[in-house]
Amino acid sequence: MATAAMEVNQKNKQSIIEQKQQQQQDNENQREKEEKEEQQLWSWGAGTDGQLGTVRLQDELLPQLLNLPSLSSAGSVSILACGGAHVVALTSGGKVLTWGRGNSGQLGHGDMANNLLTPKPVMALESYFITQVSAGWSHSGFVSDEGYVFTCGDGSFGQLGHGDYRSHCSPVKVSFFVNKHVEQIACGMRHSLVLSKESSGTLLYGFGSGKRGQLAISTDRIKSVNTPDGTRGFDGVQIITIAANGDHSAALSADGELYTWGRGLGASSDFLSPQHLPSSSKFSKVVLGWNHALVLSDNGEVFMLGGNHHGKLSNPENTTLSKHLSGEAAVLERVPGLDGMKVAEIAAGAEHSAVVTEEGAIKTWGWGEHGQLGLGSTSDESSPRTVSLGDEVQHKDGTVRVYCGRGFTYAIRSPP
């Protein structure tokens, strides 16, 4: 057992050395490309599993401009799904590339190889046009334009939805949805949500761990299910977007109404069915951390749910994050410190948050121990601070988007 592990380690080391050499060679070619107007990617935060796409297997406290020729040659990135320690990139041409931690098979390359430093295409999905992707703690989900959904990675809680508890290292079509039209998949820590468009409207399904009510498939706490089951509590509600992270779930309706369920946010108890959070605002986007949620309203305002300890995790005086108060609903609070600036994009890691203002400025706050705030230190921040991507970017036009993995962050600037 020890010898086999050593051999695997040796192979991984050799593979990493080869990857580093390739990366250095690519760096030399990169200088010419900088003149051309291509998408630019930066990453920062926890990096010891290769999730940052840099050559170095270490945390980065400041945004690192990335050189990823295998990604840029595949096309422009339309979605970057960031998981526990891996990244799933979707191009505008429907192609998928993955990198980072892969020891549960979440990268979908047909092996359990670890620490993939550079993006590699998921060959098993080559014949499909993928339209949406999601990255959970240790599993990944992919949706095709024909409405199929595929999953791979850890399956020990049934979160892959194939009817067993096996893990898969290559994307497998979820047969339950073969005759339905899937629009989205959202992958949390140990559960998955799927939004499917059917003749009766959109329907929501859940599978994986349900101990905290995150599946909303029953009035009881369900330990786990390994095949999709219908979410209850959305009769007459048209859900258009879903989110999953940690042990909770969220959704937005076509009317801009917010629903959350699963593990309680802030001081609230767990909810086994979707809770509507009343608000005078209409919401267009919701993202989840492990103890907080962010919602973006139609008029560019950002609200936070839970997250009382946001920016206090490294504080030694802070004791247990106890949630002894039960039955109290979490309250939507406007995020302070944005100075009336309108927000265009929001993203949430496990314990940090990121937004992009309408002027293209990235602001982060929350837990900062691994540099995931990109501010050059490991300090926590309790309110938004501006991240600098570098002087030359400030003067350029184009769109900036931000994405958060559990302990890391990515930014993409697309030329106008």
Add this chain to the structure above:
Amino acid sequence: MSYDDVEIEDMQWNEELQAYTYPCPCGDLFQITKEDLKLGEEIARCPSCSLYITVIYNSEDFADNKSKNNLDPQKQQPVAVA
């Protein structure tokens, strides 16, 4: 400070690490070994950061096995009769 309270049945046994693990928000894993549990330890630490969790478990489930072996008939010594 304890980031969370986690029941032992919600942790996963990791053969490679020889420890019970639970996801840490940094991307690594909170870890606690069987030996730790046997000693009554209830803190599972993350090797990558300052966070740790409190493990909820029944200490009897991880206590020394000697008391349980008495129930095993093969281990009981036959009584010598003079």
